[in-house]
Amino acid sequence: MAAEKSTIDALGQFHLDTGLGAIGRSVNFANSNVMMVVAAALVLLALHYGMRRRAVVPGRLQALAEIGYQFIHDMCVEQIGEEGKRFFPFVFALFFFILIGNLIGLFPYFFTFTSHIAVTGALAVLVIVLVTAVALRIHGLHFFSYFWPEGAPVVLAPLIVPIEIISYISRPVSLSIRLFANMTAGHVMFEVFATFMLMLVGALGAFGYVLALGPLVINIALMGFEVLVAFLQAYVFAVLTCIYLHDAVHLH
């Protein structure tokens, strides 16, 4: 039977390839990098054209830019406090880069760069290095009291301090794994259900076309769910960045 021969290659879609033809091959410019540039360009273009008119009554694109600005601005001020305005550009860039990366991955022939832990890990390390640098800049060496909860008995120090340090270092790990796992899982599910359709048609012929409607419906529902996940994960990444920055600014 044909179904036994065809296997589900769910992870092949994450395979890195070189982009931009011969130039890309010579400098190892991957298709993932192409998508990053596309995402950054999309954000910049939307903002540029959105804010060009500066109408009192905003058009659609301008409304989009203004809502995005307002959304991140409120998030920063609410989570970090008044000082949060200083971190607004960073959080804004982070949120929209991840959001557009998640969203363009849903289009056929596009590559989801947020499904690679190297990318999400680099973003998370960037966040945690910034958070630590901010904390050191504001509080100096007092920052290290962060690893010591006030009022704890001194006898427990050898236990508490390593646990707190591990907890602190695990932040970028969990931050990157969460985004990477969500995006990867969604795309694997697409691939699995799409392969079911091919298998059904291959195994059962005409009757398989009727049965294949099942996985198709599931995939359509999954697409709606994935759009939600794309927004949610970008939001979670940004809001956790804000919470960490809050801890860095206020320490305790």
Next chain:
Amino acid sequence: MSEEQGRAGGSFEERLDAARDRHGLDRAASAERGSGGPPEGANPMAVGLRVGVELVSALVVALAIGYGLDRWLHTRPLFLILFVMLGGAAGVLNVWRLFAPRGGGSGRRTG
């Protein structure tokens, strides 16, 4: 008449808040202030995933530290065993921070 007076009592802000509450305008904002975590709290699947990720990531970090120390000091498996236990504790701490209410009292530092 007395009802009229009761409604007229209180400042304009209070009455405005009451009216906004009645129409459910502030609900989203107040719900977000109240809970510590992100608003995905409504989805049990997402909460379960988050808890799992927190536990695993703490353990991964602890394992890496323990393995690194062992390689450096040639004491395998002393630090590996030690840090697995510490990593489990740190994972529980992470989960506690996830659900502990933000703000108020000594449980202030959550994240």
